[in-house]
Structures are given as structure tokens and as C-alpha cells.
Amino acid sequence: MLLLVSGASGVGKTTARLHARHLLGETFETAELCTLGPIPAAPTVAWRQEQVEAAVQRxxxxxAEGRHLLFAGDPVPVGEALAAPSADRIDIAACLLDAHDEAHLARLARRGEPSQTIPLHQGFATWLRAHAHDPGHVPEAVTTGAWPEMRWDRWVGRQPGPEWAMTVLDTSSLGPEEVGEAVAGWCRRAVAGEAPVFPAGWFVR
Known part of the structure; x- marks a missing residue:
């Protein structure tokens, strides 16, 4: 299974990966974009989507070995994972890490985020919240400038429904270890069939 942890910058994705990998054991491998290959000087949307396909293939x-991949640390929306060319061959579970506006702003400030980029991060966080429930909400946010191999036809144009489901975790009041524990618990539930999962080939069912 591919277990995708999504979210805007500052909500705890990398923290979740670093802490969760020590809790999950050898059945789970972890990855983010920088572990899948070199990052270009000027990363593009198309490059990111090619790397998502690399994660799906991994x-x-x-x-086949009875193991799973926890893919966390980058702002990869579930729609990109589901549209990756090989995504029809693997079950995909998605978890959105979110934080309320005040907590999000505080984290961005602690990171020294330039003031001019903060509205972009806030806007993306807002879009991700909507995308978690509605595949029809401004798909252009990820389809513009896309890698030509992406299969957007799997979900673009769909209406909200029970088949479009993912887990949302509020990290506003959680410390680093608590985020890791929450994500590790979600991974175990997803693998056990106790959390929403997009089964392989879900879009043709």
C-alpha cells in the first residue's frame, strides 16, 4: 500500500515521517521527494508529479514483498497520487495533516518564512482542505503545468461522494512525537482496513 501524508508547509509532514518510521518497524519504508532522486535547481509541478510516480512504483x-511505503514530507495532494500513471495498480490511503490558521502562521513564523510567501502557504492549505472532500474544487491547482503522463481523467469532474475519502488529522496542538504517533496509528489502521483507502482501480468501480 502507498500511504500518502499530505498537507501545506509547516503542518508537520516531515516531522511525521521522521518520528513514525521508528514506530512502524521494517514492514514500512518511508520516503519523500528528496529521497527519490536529486531535486532540480528550479523544481516544477511536472517534476514533482514524475517523482510521485516514482513513489507509486516503489x-x-x-x-510484492509484503511491505508498505509511507510517502510524507512534501505538499503532494491526494489527486496527484491518484493520477500517477501506475496508481491503478496499488491501494492508496491518504492522510491530510492540517492546522488552524493561528497555529499554521505561528509555525511558518518560527521557520522564518518570508512574509511574501505566507499567503501562498495559507491559500494552499485552504485548497487542500477542500480537496480532501471535493475532487471538483479547483483542480487547476494541480493540473496546470502538469506532467503529460498524468491520468487526471480518473477524478477530474467527479462530484463529492463516499468513494472520495481520506483521513484528516489536526496537528494544531500536537508536538513532534505526538504527530509521529498519530501518523503511525493511521498507517496501521489503513493497512488493517480501518481507515479510508482508495483501492487499486477504484475509479472504474
């Missing part, structure tokens, strides 16, 4: 290899 998850397929691991599944």
Missing part, C-alpha cells in the same frame, strides 16, 4: 515493489 510502493508496488514493496507490496
Amino acid at each position: 510502493a508496488i515493489v514493496l507490496e
